[in-house]
Amino acid sequence: MQSNDQRAYDRGTTIFSPDGRLYQVEYAREAVKRGGATVGVRTADGVVFASNGPRRSPLLEPESIEKLHDVDGRIGMATTGHVADGRRLVDYGRRYAHQERLRYGDAPDTEPVAKAIADYIQESTQTGGTRPFGTALLVGGVDDDGPRLFEVDPSGTPAEWRAVAVGNQSREVRAFLEAEYEDGLALDTGTTLVLRALADSLGELDAVDVDVATMDADGFTSLALDQRRAAFEAAGLGPAS
Amino acid sequence: MQSNDQRAYDRGTTIFSPDGRLYQVEYAREAVKRGGATVGVRTADGVVFASNGPRRSPLLEPESIEKLHDVDGRIGMATTGHVADGRRLVDYGRRYAHQERLRYGDAPDTEPVAKAIADYIQESTQTGGTRPFGTALLVGGVDDDGPRLFEVDPSGTPAEWRAVAVGNQSREVRAFLEAEYEDGLALDTGTTLVLRALADSLGELDAVDVDVATMDADGFTSLALDQRRAAFEAAGLGPAS
Amino acid sequence: MQSNDQRAYDRGTTIFSPDGRLYQVEYAREAVKRGGATVGVRTADGVVFASNGPRRSPLLEPESIEKLHDVDGRIGMATTGHVADGRRLVDYGRRYAHQERLRYGDAPDTEPVAKAIADYIQESTQTGGTRPFGTALLVGGVDDDGPRLFEVDPSGTPAEWRAVAVGNQSREVRAFLEAEYEDGLALDTGTTLVLRALADSLGELDAVDVDVATMDADGFTSLALDQRRAAFEAAGLGPAS
Amino acid sequence: MQSNDQRAYDRGTTIFSPDGRLYQVEYAREAVKRGGATVGVRTADGVVFASNGPRRSPLLEPESIEKLHDVDGRIGMATTGHVADGRRLVDYGRRYAHQERLRYGDAPDTEPVAKAIADYIQESTQTGGTRPFGTALLVGGVDDDGPRLFEVDPSGTPAEWRAVAVGNQSREVRAFLEAEYEDGLALDTGTTLVLRALADSLGELDAVDVDVATMDADGFTSLALDQRRAAFEAAGLGPAS
C-alpha cells in the first residue's frame, strides 16, 4: 500500500514529486509489466523478436492480438503493456517511416524511427492534457549500420541493446539473456535463444501462444505456426500442443 | 464497496493507477455489462449476430432500439452497453467506410473498419476532455479473406474471434460457445448456435426481443420477426409468444 | 440522501462511476421529471401530442410557454424538463431540418431529425466543457413511412413508440397508455386518449393548461383553446373552467 | 443555512444536482431578488414599465442608474438584479436589433428580440467558462401583433405576460397585479397601475426614485421627473418630495 505522500503526486497532469520522480510515468511502467513477456535479440545478420501471450480463449484468433508489427517492410516493432496504446505508437512509427520515405526516397534507418517515437512519448509526459503511454516497445531492423535493436520506455528514453526483454517477467528474462547471450549468433541460433529465454522464465510454452518475427536483410518476416513449431523443436522445447 | 485508494484514480481525466490500470476504462467495461447480451459467430460462409434486449414496454417499437447495424451494405456491427455511445461509434464506422469507398472506389474490408474504430476509442482514453465510450462492439463481414469477426473493447483494443459474446452474461455465453462451437458451420447452423447460446445463459427467450442479422456474400441481412420465429423453432427453442 | 461514493462521480465533467453509470445524465433525467407531463400517441393517420403545465399565474400568456413546437411545418416536437434547454434543442432541430431542406429540396423525414438531435445530445454527455441537456423530447410526423413517433432522452438515445409519456408522472401515464392503447386509432380518438391519459394520472385538468397538437398529412396543427375545450368534452372530461 | 449536499453542486461550472436542479441558476435568481422592484404592464395600446431604486445618495444622478432602456427606438427593456450584467444583456439586445434592422431593413419585432436574449442567457448556463447572468429582464414593444410584454429569467426562459413583476418584492407586486389587472387598460391607466403596484408593496415612494417608461405606437418614451410627479398625483400617491 502506498503512503499519503505518494498519492499526492500521481493525479492530474504529470508533475515532479519532491524527490524528483514522475509517478505517472512509473505507473505506466507498471502497465508494461502487466503485458506479455517480450524478447529481442540482435544476431550477426538480423534481429529476432518473440512475444508470449497465452490465449484468453480457444475461440480467439491469436494472430489478431498483434504483438509484433511490420512497420515498413524493413523495420519491426514489438509492443507490450496496454495494447491499445501500443497500437497507437506503432501507427505513429508507420506514419513517420512513410513520411521519411516520401521525403528521402528511401526507407528510414532503425535508429531515427526509434528516436522519433521516443520524442513522441516524452511529449506525452510533459505537456498537459494527456497521460503517458502504458507501453514499452522494441524497434529492430537491419540497415547500413548492420542489425540494430532499440528499446523505448514509457519515459520516452531510447536505448540500444544486444538483447533485451520487456513486459511480464522481464527481470528474469534479462538475467537469462545476460548469462546466455553471445555476440555473432546466427539468426536461427538467435531464434533458439529467445524461445529458451521465455521458456526458462515462464515455464512450459505453447508455440500457438508465442509470436516470433525476424528482421534481416530480406526485411520483416513473421513466423507461421509450423515454423514456430519447428523452432520450438530446434530449441529443445518439445512438440507444441 | 471500493477502497479509498481506488477512488483516487477514477476522477477527472483518464490516468494510470499505481498498479498501471486505467479505472475509467474499467468502469466503461461495467457500462458494457449493463447492456444486452450480444453474440457473434463466424461460420464457413458468413457471420451471424444475435442480440437480446427485453422490451421495456409493449408500446416501444423494438426495431428502433438498434443493436445490430448495417454499416456499408456489407459490414455489420453489433453494439452493447451505453446505447448513445454505441450509436456514435457506428456513425464513426459508417463515415470511415464511406470515405474509404470514395477514396478507393470499393467497399473497405472488415479489418480496417474495426481497427479505425479501435483507434478512435483509444484516443478517448488518452487525450483529455472526454470520457471513454461505454460500449463494446462486434464488427463482422465477408471479404476476400472470407468471413471475419472482430470485437473492439472500451480500451480500444481490436481482437479477431471465431465466436464471441459481449454485454450482459457474456462470461456464461462465452463458456457455452467454447463448449459448442465448431469450425465450418453452415450459416443457418450458426444462427441456431447463437440463439442456443443466448437461451442457455438467459433462460427463456422471446423472438420479439432478440435481433438477428447475418453477413454473407450477399451482404448484411436483418432477420424479420417471422424469420426469427422460424430460427427459434429450428433451434428447438419453442414457439415465441 | 445519497452516499459519499455517489457524490464522488457527479461533479465536473461527465465520467463513469465504478458501476458504469453516468450520474450527470441520470440527474438530467431528474430535471425531466420536474417538467410538465407530456404524452405522444401514434394513430392510423397521424401523431397527437398533449402537454400539461398549470399556469403559474393568470397573467401569464399560456401560449408563450412553448411545450409543443412546429419544427418544419410537418414535424412536431414536444419538450419537457428544463425549459431553456428544450428551446435550444428545438432550435437545433429547426436548423437541421432547414439545412436538409436546402440540401435535398425537400423536408426531411421524422427519423433523421430525431436522430440528429440524439447525436447532438450524446455529444453533450461525452465531450468536456458542457453539461447534458435537462430535457426529454418527442418528435412526431407523417412521412412516406406513415406516422412516426420518437422519444429522445438525456443520454442521447432515440426510441420509436406507438405511445409514450415523458416528464412529471410519466410512469403513471405510461401504465395507462399500455392498458388503453390500440393500434389503428383515428386521429380524434388519439386526441381523446392523450387527454384521458393525462387526466387519469394528474387528476382534474383545465383545457387552458393543456397544449394539444396534431401532426398528420396536413402537417403540424396546434389546437386553439376552443378546439381543446371541444376535445375535453369529447373525452368526457367535463367543461373546462 | 444550506447543507453539505447542496454545497457540492454550486461550484465550478454549472452542472445538475442529483434532483435535477442547476444551483448556479438558482443563485442567479437570488441576485435578481437583490435588485430593485420592477413592473411591466401591457395595455390596450402599449406597454408601461416602472422600476424603483432608492437613491444611495442625494449626490447620485438618479438617471445614470439605468433600469429602463431604449433598445431600438421602439422596444424597451427593464433590467433588475446585478446591474453590470443587465447592461451587458441590453447591449446584446441592441446589437441584435441593429443587425436585424440591417438585414431586413426594418426594426425587429418584440418577440424575436426577447428570444435572442433568452438563447444568449441559456448558453451561459450550459457552456463552460462563464457564470449565468444575475439579471432578469422585461422586454416590451408594440408591433404588428400589438403590444407585447416578455420576461426573460436567468435560466434563459422567455415568457409572455399581461402584467409581471421582477426583482425585490416581486411576489407581493405580482399578487397585487393579479388582483387589480384588467385587460384593455388605457396607457395612462396602466401607468397608474404600475405605480400603485409598487407603492402597495414597497410603502411610500418618491417620484425621484422611480423610473417610468412607455412603449406605444410612437416608440419608447422615458418620463421626465415632472411627468412622473404628475403620474404619482394621478395615481393618488401624493406629491413627491
Add this chain to the structure above:
Amino acid sequence: MQSNDQRAYDRGTTIFSPDGRLYQVEYAREAVKRGGATVGVRTADGVVFASNGPRRSPLLEPESIEKLHDVDGRIGMATTGHVADGRRLVDYGRRYAHQERLRYGDAPDTEPVAKAIADYIQESTQTGGTRPFGTALLVGGVDDDGPRLFEVDPSGTPAEWRAVAVGNQSREVRAFLEAEYEDGLALDTGTTLVLRALADSLGELDAVDVDVATMDADGFTSLALDQRRAAFEAAGLGPAS
C-alpha cells in the same frame, strides 16, 4: 473571520454564492478601500479631482505614482485601489478614446468612455480565466452636455455623481460631501471643497501628498505643487510642509 460557507465561493472563477453575491467582486472592493482617498466634484464649469497618497519615502518622486490621469487632453480619470490594475484601465480608456477620435474625427464625450471601461470591467467578472480589477475609477470631463462626473466600480457598474469619493475613508468623505456640496460652484470653490473633504476625514494633509487636477473647457490640467499650496491656503488648510 469569515465562515466556511463564505470561503466556499471565493475561489477559482467568479460564480454566484447562494444568496446571489459575487465574492471576488466584493473582495476587489476591499482592494479599492486599501487605496488612497480620492474625491471628485462637479462644478458649474468643470470637474475637480483630488487624491491623497502619503509618500512612502522622501526619495520617491510623488508625481510618478499617477493617481490622476489625462486621458485625451479633455477627459480625466482618477484611480484608486490596486495601482497596477488602475494603470491597465486607464490604458484601456486611452485606447478607446483614441479609436473613437480616429473613427469620428473628434474626441469622445465623457459618458461613452466611462461606459466602455465599465463594460470591460464587467467582462472580467463573468468570463473565466481572469480576476476582477481591484480598482475604482472616476471619469470626468466637459462636453456638449456640460461637466460630467462618473464613477465605475469593480462590478463594472457606471454611475453619474455630482460629488463622490472612492478609496480609503470614502464613507466619511462622502458624508462630508453630502453635507457641504452645493450646485453651481465655481471651479476654484470646488477645488476648495475637495481639499476640505479630504482634510476633514483624513486629518492633517500635506500638499506634496495630494494630487489635484481640473477638467474644464480648456481640458485636463494637473496642478503643480505651488498651485496646490495656494489651493491649500485658499481652503484654510495652512501652509504645507
Add this chain to the structure above:
Amino acid sequence: MQSNDQRAYDRGTTIFSPDGRLYQVEYAREAVKRGGATVGVRTADGVVFASNGPRRSPLLEPESIEKLHDVDGRIGMATTGHVADGRRLVDYGRRYAHQERLRYGDAPDTEPVAKAIADYIQESTQTGGTRPFGTALLVGGVDDDGPRLFEVDPSGTPAEWRAVAVGNQSREVRAFLEAEYEDGLALDTGTTLVLRALADSLGELDAVDVDVATMDADGFTSLALDQRRAAFEAAGLGPAS
C-alpha cells in the same frame, strides 16, 4: 506559520483574498527579497546601479550572472530576485526598445520602457495560465528629461525614485539612502554612495562580487573590476581581495 485562511487564497490562479490582497503577488515579493541587494541612485548627470551577489564558487565567472543589463546602449536595467524571470523581463524590455527604435527612428526614453515592462508584469498577475514574475527591476537612463530612475515591482507598478534599493536587505539600504542622499550629486559621488549604502547594510564587500554600472550622456557603462576596485578605494571601503 501562516493560517488556514491565508493558505486558501494562494493557490491556482491569482485571485483576491477577502481583504483585497493578491497573495501570489506578495509571495513574488518574497522571491525578490531572496535576490541580491541592488541599489540605484540618480545624480545630476546620470544614474548609478550597484548590485551585490557573492560568488557561489571561485570557478563561476561572475560576469555571467547578469544583474545589470545594457538594454539599448542608453538605458540600463538592474534585476533581482528569481534570476530566470529577470532575464525574461530584460528580454521583453530589449524587444520593446528595439521596436520603438524601428518605429520612431530613435531610442525610446526611459519612462516608456519602464511602463511597458510594468504593463507586461501586471498582465501576469491577472490573466490565467501564468504566475507573476518573482523579480523587481530598476530602469535607468538619461534622456531629454535628464537622468531618470524607475522601479517596477512584482505587481506591475512603476515608481520614479531619486534613490532606491530592492532585493535582500532593501529596507536597511533604503534607510541609509534616505539619511545620506543629496540632490545634485556628481556621478562619481553617486558611485561612492551606492557602494557605501551596500557596505553599510551588508558588512564587508568584495569588489569582485559587486557589479556597478552607470548611465549618463554617453550611455550605459559597466565598470570593469579594476574600475570597481578604484571606486571601492574612493569610497573608503579598503582594497578588495
Add this chain to the structure above:
Amino acid sequence: MQSNDQRAYDRGTTIFSPDGRLYQVEYAREAVKRGGATVGVRTADGVVFASNGPRRSPLLEPESIEKLHDVDGRIGMATTGHVADGRRLVDYGRRYAHQERLRYGDAPDTEPVAKAIADYIQESTQTGGTRPFGTALLVGGVDDDGPRLFEVDPSGTPAEWRAVAVGNQSREVRAFLEAEYEDGLALDTGTTLVLRALADSLGELDAVDVDVATMDADGFTSLALDQRRAAFEAAGLGPAS
C-alpha cells in the same frame, strides 16, 4: 518527510510558495541529482566534458545512452537528470543552432545557444500546461571569444564557469574542482582533471561507463573507448576492465 505547508505548493501549475520559492523547480533539481555525475572543464584551447553512468546491463550498448551531444559540429552539450527531458532540450538547441546558421550563414557562438535554451526552460516554469524540465545541461564550445563553458539549470538560469559539475555527487565533484582547477590547462591536462574529479568522488571508475568529449578549434570530438582507456591511464586511474 515534508510538512503540510510544503505539500500545498507543489501540485498543479508552478506557483510561488509563501516564502517565494517554486517547488516544482526545486523538485526538478532533485531529478537532476538522480542523474549521472557530469563534469565540464574549460582549458586554454578548448572544453572537456566527462559523464559517468554505470551500465545497467552488459547487454546495453553504452553509446546509446547519450550523455554528451554534438550540437552543431562545433558546440557540445552534456545533459544529466531525466534522460528523455534532456533529449528534448538538446533537440531544441540543435534546431536553434540550425536556424541561426540559416539566418546568418555561420554557426552560432556558444553563449547565445546556452541562453536560448535557458529561455525555453524558463517558459516551462511560468506558463501553464507543462512541468519544468528535470535536466541540467552544460554547453561548451570554442568561438571568437575563446573556449566557453555554460551551465543551464532547471529554473532556466545560465551561468558561465571555468569548471563545473552537475548531477549525482555534484557537490563533491565541485569541491574537488575548486581545489584542483588551474587556469591555462592544456586540453589533455583538462581531460585528466575531469577523470580525476569523477574518480575522486565516485570511487573506482570503468572507462566503458564514462563518456568523454572535447570541444576545441577542430570542433566536437567524442573519445572512443581506446582513447578513453588511454586517458584513464594518463590520469593514473589504472587500466579499465
